[in-house]
Amino acid sequence: MKSINLLTNILFVLLPFSFSFGQSVTIPIETENVAIVLKTDGNNRLKIIYFGKSLSNINEYEQTGEVFNFRSEGASSNNNAYAVAGIDNNFTEPAIAVVHVDGNNSLDLLYESHSTSKTSDGATLTVVTLKDPVYPFFVDLYYKAWKDKDVIEQWSVIRHTEKGNVVLNKYASANLYLNNRDYYLTSYNGSWIKEMQPVETHLRQGMHTIESRLGTRENLLTSPNFMLSLDGKATETSGTVMMGQIAWNGNFALQFETDVYKNLHIVAGINPYQSAYHLKPNTSFETPRFVYTLSFEGKGKGSRNLQGWLRDHALLDGRGERLTLLNNWEATYFDFNQDKLVSLFGGAKKLGVDMFLLDDGWFANKYPRNDDTTGLGDWEVNRRKLPDGIPFLVREAEKEGVKFGIWIEPEMVSPKSELYEKHPDWVIKQEKRPEIYFRNQLVLDLANPEVQDFVFKVVDDLFTENPTLAFIKWDCNAPVFNGHSKYLERKKIPQSHLYIKYSKGLQNVLERIRAKYPTVPMMLCSGGGGRSDYNLLKYFTEFWLSDNTDPLERVFMQWNYSYYYPAIAMCNHVTDWSKDKSLKYRIDVASMGKLGFDIRANELSERDMKFAQQTVRNYNDFKDILWHGEMYRLASPYEDDMASLMYVNEQKTEGVMFNYLTNWRDVADTSLRPIKLQGLDKDKTYKLTEINLYEGTNTPVDHQKVYSGEFLMKVGFNPSVSKYRASVVIKIKSVK
Structure with missing residues (x-):
């Protein structure tokens, strides 16, 4: 009987599946190379027992949690799949905090059922339903896995049937648990004309938060993107790295909490800043998607995963054309x-x-x-x-x-516009300020x-x-x-709904x-x-x-x-x-x-x-190579005196390589060594041609020379970047 239950729970099912107390439920969410494994404990609480490389034998996921020995002083409570506020079994930042109709602010979420199905756009969707044993309060956890892209989307749907409004003080999209040992987080700060300035933080015990509270321009000071290297620093081609963003066009918060055991807890979602949400009974609140990939081959593979997923499944007309x-x-x-x-x-x-x-x-x-200063709105x-x-x-x-x-x-x-004169109540502002x-x-x-x-x-x-x-x-x-909505005021809707209502509007x-x-x-x-x-x-x-x-x-x-x-x-x-x-x-x-x-x-x-x-x-x-091909970063402007990167088409028959000088000082070290290319077919032969040259300009690139893909990737090619050749664009084409 045990083996039948095990197989039933591990294999993907197409219908909801429920279990009573005492029976363990294991739920793997898989892509080609990544697995998240959820499992109920003896109290029917859902835990994350594994986050890492996928296994070829699906039956072995049941055992992944057994090899970690985090069982003392609350460590066994830190790996909740969706941590709650208000009960004693949670030692980490909660993903959800509520106040029930009766004023009670406790919450406990127990496993009720799960289902797994194929979506019309080619992903695998796993939905896990959790329920409070005391209140008719539910959270559905969604995991949408894109097998070929190694990308996972997570979000939650919160609902209840209590006799009145439940106040949601926090309502995260995702809660993750990583039991690696050494974490380096890259976040991106900036301001106008200084966007996407990377900052690397070595995460120690405690909380590190990336957040925005601007209401509209969520990326003005802080980006919703992040890069997390696990078990030491990753490079472009090596190491384990998690990359992604909270996909929300309003206030967001990404919380990275490292506990005393060096385990990392990630809580991602809408920023609850001034945004307590009053949820009516028999309605649902759907949180935004937390989108991420896990690469075991460095940053380059992770970025290609996200780029490919965005082109195929998120960006409007991602496989189409664009206008210059x-x-x-x-x-x-x-x-x-x-x-x-x-x-x-x-x-x-x-x-x-x-x-x-x-x-x-x-x-x-x-x-x-x-x-x-004038006219906007007219x-x-x-x-x-x-x-x-x-x-x-x-x-x-x-x-x-x-x-x-x-x-x-x-x-x-x-403020100086006809629209403002006619409809001052259409403007977000505090009238008394x-x-x-x-x-x-x-x-x-x-x-x-x-x-x-x-x-x-x-x-x-x-x-x-x-x-x-x-x-x-x-x-x-x-x-x-000075966020205040006259519309919400007239409709007697709490002002704490403003930021969410704006984004959804x-x-x-x-x-x-x-x-x-x-x-x-x-x-x-x-x-x-x-x-x-x-x-x-x-x-x-x-x-x-x-x-x-x-x-x-x-x-x-x-x-x-x-x-x-x-x-x-x-x-x-x-x-x-x-x-x-x-x-x-x-x-x-x-x-x-x-x-x-x-x-x-x-x-x-x-x-x-x-x-x-x-x-x-x-x-x-x-x-077409640029828009739809695979991208490889070859030399970093943060580590070298130049930047070098390339794009290769799917057939590996054509590519384009960009090289930019970033240091004009005489001590710049650019043209001394070849740059190793990536993404080519080692068995193909290629010609390299310099393009974007003024008429009559000489180039040191021999357009007749032929290289094997193996040579270009193992030995490399020297684009001869210098103060006098500050940018070099190379067209790559396979030859018979």
């Missing part, structure tokens, strides 16, 4: 009119890009948008600047052979369905008037200050937009890189990394972002931000992603224009 563009922002800022814009369309066509993007400043009449075209409207610009761009896109910031409002502005604006209350309708209408009206509009750049610049708007306009490309922007979560990227085709377009700074930023996002999602523009770097260097750096230009193309010299045209043609030649 010319943006007018740094060329004109707010100072433009109809004739000036039309004169720029020819420059876009001459460059060879696909589209012209009109940025901020095209709207508002009573308070015209001539700077960033989304009618400025008739003085554009007397013939947006349809005229769309037609004129199309006559030149380029598509037309436009910038909006529909979640925000200027002074208004606090960030970038001279306030946040609209997307908890309010009327405001949601307004924001949807901004987009819908643009497409109704301009059916061939090709692109939307969606900006969001202000965080929430934004999702409602985006769902409506995508239901009506499913394929139009949209860029996610937030004062630069203030938003980049996987949750919003299911509505957007790409995101803007940073307003900092200095190419040297971008080498580092793009390097860090690339651990979590594929190149097809990362918008990189060539600008005049740093003219001390050559046009070649700027274009080469921007080519490591979705290429765009933000320059005065009509002011380029004939030589520079000819070079830029060539680079766009080259980009069009290798962009």
